Amino acid sequence: MASSSHQDSVNVGQSTTDTDTVVRVIPTKRNREVWAHFDMCEMANGSTKARCHYCNRFYAIAANFSLKNHFEKPYCKVLKQQAASGQATMGSEGASLFAYNYEMAREEMAKFVIQESLPFNHFDNQRFTKMVQKTLQPRYTYICRATLRRDCLRLWKNAKQELISYFEKLETGVNLTSDVWSAPHGSPDSYLCVTAHWIEPATWQMMKRTILFKLFDYPHTGEAIYKAIDKCIATYKLKEKILYISFDNASNNTSTVSHLRLKY
Numbered sequence: 242m243a244s245s246s247h248q249d250s251v252n253v254g255q256s257t258t259d260t261d262t263v264v265r266v267i268p269t270k271r272n273r274e275v276w277a278h279f280d281m282c283e284m285a286n287g288s289t290k291a292r293c294h295y296c297n298r299f300y301a302i303a304a305n306f307s308l309k310n311h312f313e314k315p316y317c318k319v320l321k322q323q324a325a326s327g328q329a330t331m332g333s334e335g336a337s338l339f340a341y342n343y344e345m346a347r348e349e350m351a352k353f354v355i356q357e358s359l360p361f362n363h364f365d366n367q368r369f370t371k372m373v374q375k376t377l378q379p380r381y382t383y384i385c386r387a388t389l390r391r392d393c394l395r396l397w398k399n400a401k402q403e404l405i406s407y408f409e410k411l412e413t414g415v416n417l418t419s420d421v422w423s424a425p426h427g428s429p430d431s432y433l434c435v436t437a438h439w440i441e442p443a444t445w446q447m448m449k450r451t452i453l454f455k456l457f458d459y460p461h462t463g464e465a466i467y468k469a470i471d472k473c474i475a476t477y478k479l480k481e482k483i484l485y486i487s488f489d490n491a492s493n494n495t496s497t498v499s500h501l502r503l504k505y
């Protein structure tokens with residue numbers, strides 16, 4: 242290995258105790274899976290010890306099992322800390338040592354499902370779980386639809402709260418557009434959507450966000466539309482910031498406009 246030559250001189254002279262000093266790093270062909278994380282060190286007292294690449298602590302070389310646990314569990318304090326903060330660390334040969342984080346996996350799955358408009362049961366599949374455990378990550382555990390739904394809703398609530406806080410600080414006007422439409426394929430449901438548009442003052446970039454998307458039951462009267470939009474404006478604290486609201490020319494929208502005109 243090209244990298245083993247530089248390791249030979251790494252931290253030679255480092256001591257574990259006052260009487261125990263590293264004389265040299267011994268190249269080893271032992272179990273690579275384990276020894277990629279440790280240096281085999283010859284000590285001044287004649288013993289041989291394994292030194293962790295991350296925390297620099299010394300361990301007995303015979304105990305493959307405990308050496309493995311040190312970086313896999315991980316018992317290593319440095320790795321544990323990195324896993325907690327969700328970082329990957331560099332392994333001895335420059336390869337990224339991956340720290341699996343169950344919470345992060347769940348969050349990324351929820352994001353994926355939202356962004357790709359997938360059903361909540363997308364990962365709710367024993368065969369998928371087996372495939373991941375067998376080929377990608379043995380510590381992966383089955384994620385059911387209820388968990389994924391909960392995670393998605395939490396992400397949505399957080400994003401909504403972020404947008405509310407953003408609008409609070411925004412020092413420019415916001416324009417709304419709204420429409421009501423029926424679901425296709427003979428489904429009886431209708432939906433109401435409100436989008437917000439504004440110019441980001443710092444960059445002059447045109448911005449847009451969907452701030453309301455809801456199932457909208459009959460009757461689709463002007464008053465019902467007005468109530469929904471009014472509530473939405475209150476939720477996002479946009480009352481003082483509305484410049485324009487655009488609708489299509491349906492007659493119920495005309496009635497909504499007169500309601501809105503009275504209030505805003």
Ligand SMILES: [Zn+2]
Pocket residue numbers: 293294295296297298311316317318319320
């Ligand atoms: Zn360690």
